[in-house]
Amino acid sequence: MSTGISANRLEILQIADAVAREKNIEKEIVIASMEHALQKAARSRYGSEHDIRAKIDAKTGEMTLLRCTTVVDDAYLENEARPFSMATDLMLEDALKRDPEAFVGKVYDEVLPPLEFGRVAAQTAKQVINHEVREAERERQHEEFKDRVGEIINGVVKRVEYGNIVVDLGRAEGVIRRNEAIPRENLHQGDRVRSYIFDVRREAKGPQIFLSRAKPEFMVRLFAQEVPEVYEGVIEIKAAARDPGSRAKIAVMSHESSIDPVGACVGMRGARVQAVVGELQGEKIDIIPWSPDEATFIVNALQPAEVTKVVMDPDEGRVEVVVSENQLSLAIGRRGQNVRLASQLTGWQIDIMTEAEESERRQKEFAARTQLFMNALDADEMMAQLLATEGFETIDEIAYVDLGELAYIEGLNEEIAEELQARAVEHLEKIAAEQDAKRRELGVQDDLLTAPGVTLAMAVALGEQGVKSLEDFAGLTGEDLRGWFETKNGERVREPGLLDAFNLTAEQADAMILQARITAGWIEAPAEEASEAADEEEALEDAATEVS
Numbered sequence: 001m002s003t004g005i006s007a008n009r010l011e012i013l014q015i016a017d018a019v020a021r022e023k024n025i026e027k028e029i030v031i032a033s034m035e036h037a038l039q040k041a042a043r044s045r046y047g048s049e050h051d052i053r054a055k056i057d058a059k060t061g062e063m064t065l066l067r068c069t070t071v072v073d074d075a076y077l078e079n080e081a082r083p084f085s086m087a088t089d090l091m092l093e094d095a096l097k098r099d100p101e102a103f104v105g106k107v108y109d110e111v112l113p114p115l116e117f118g119r120v121a122a123q124t125a126k127q128v129i130n131h132e133v134r135e136a137e138r139e140r141q142h143e144e145f146k147d148r149v150g151e152i153i154n155g156v157v158k159r160v161e162y163g164n165i166v167v168d169l170g171r172a173e174g175v176i177r178r179n180e181a182i183p184r185e186n187l188h189q190g191d192r193v194r195s196y197i198f199d200v201r202r203e204a205k206g207p208q209i210f211l212s213r214a215k216p217e218f219m220v221r222l223f224a225q226e227v228p229e230v231y232e233g234v235i236e237i238k239a240a241a242r243d244p245g246s247r248a249k250i251a252v253m254s255h256e257s258s259i260d261p262v263g264a265c266v267g268m269r270g271a272r273v274q275a276v277v278g279e280l281q282g283e284k285i286d287i288i289p290w291s292p293d294e295a296t297f298i299v300n301a302l303q304p305a306e307v308t309k310v311v312m313d314p315d316e317g318r319v320e321v322v323v324s325e326n327q328l329s330l331a332i333g334r335r336g337q338n339v340r341l342a343s344q345l346t347g348w349q350i351d352i353m354t355e356a357e358e359s360e361r362r363q364k365e366f367a368a369r370t371q372l373f374m375n376a377l378d379a380d381e382m383m384a385q386l387l388a389t390e391g392f393e394t395i396d397e398i399a400y401v402d403l404g405e406l407a408y409i410e411g412l413n414e415e416i417a418e419e420l421q422a423r424a425v426e427h428l429e430k431i432a433a434e435q436d437a438k439r440r441e442l443g444v445q446d447d448l449l450t451a452p453g454v455t456l457a458m459a460v461a462l463g464e465q466g467v468k469s470l471e472d473f474a475g476l477t478g479e480d481l482r483g484w485f486e487t488k489n490g491e492r493v494r495e496p497g498l499l500d501a502f503n504l505t506a507e508q509a510d511a512m513i514l515q516a517r518i519t520a521g522w523i524e525a526p527a528e529e530a531s532e533a534a535d536e537e538e539a540l541e542d543a544a545t546e547v548s
Contacts, residue, residue: 305331
């Protein structure tokens, strides 16, 4: 490049053309970088305090150096917030002596003689040009690839560094990081490779194009290439989950009833799915029908295992799936792979149990309720079992159920029902007294109990975890009360809440915090919502009775 600086006019344009073609950038950008290089060299020669500008004619290649002086006045200098410089500024009164048409901001050019470049100056000019051309090339790469995120791109492996694969994309380079490559896939220099562009970022060393062969989206895009119905939108891939290099699941649905989505993705004799499997290094792919009914979708997602029963808990995002003993290992899969992929596919936390385990759990729950009723109501085992069989789960339910409903149970009469309710109320009052004493011992303030929905049992639980006043409670969130989910190492893990044991719904928890903030005077309930707030408070009190 140093020879280009001292070359004749024709060579200057030829060099600019060659660099522009090689780097795939505009010729004007190359010429501008040459002008900057000339300016830097000239300022080194004449002094950096001068305003020196270089111009290269894009048609003739003629180079011109100009020393510029700008007409200024005191007001101009104050606005510009810079000191007066004799090298670059000319006061208006002095300019008018030489030029009656002078005005503030007018620039006078003085043509300087051509520069003779020494070795150091030429090297500096070369560095300036290289730097600016490289920046222009990076900007062009970023602009070209930023809108291609989500596409599959072909490239050639350029080199492999510590498990990271650098891919030549033709006019740029991309990188497949170790965790975005398919495990046990050996790619070598010169291999052709297809990958998914998932991110393009501007970084100090230039735009970084991040590629992946491990993301589920890569598999989805491959199906769009192999299955015309997917590409055209007739078949939609609703969800996908992968254990790269081993196994994957995709959920598909058809927007046309006459087309079988699973069959279309599999293809004649499995040709379409095998094309994708081949690209993914033999990864086994389960293609399942998507269903708007979440229970059905979960059952489908656990294929090839057969499911006996599904019990869903929407508030917790969990589902219990019951299978027969001979289907257990199939449902779980090798190292939990099948249930893990099904969980990722559906977005539900899936717990697998056998019919025997479910039966044993239900028996334990029945025995626990029976024992609770025997202890709290001083009832015999037969009476306690009768109540548990009728669906009663807590002492509160017995204490506050309609007396006629209790007396209606076969084997009971109104007199026995009244006695059971009296014992239930007495037991609850005893528990309440114990809880109130415990609450005071923990230092929980009385104002916490003024928060709608907060029971004595909740106050004790909160006090044990450092929440001891209405102000403390109002500063929490609904998730703090009922728990939340976090993704750790690819697994969805639940973090327990302060009131985890009370099984609050999201609506109940959020409403309790909102009402606490209103009670604490932090916010005001809108006038038009006053009646709704009253209803909400009443609902919270009812809910608190149920969960206490």
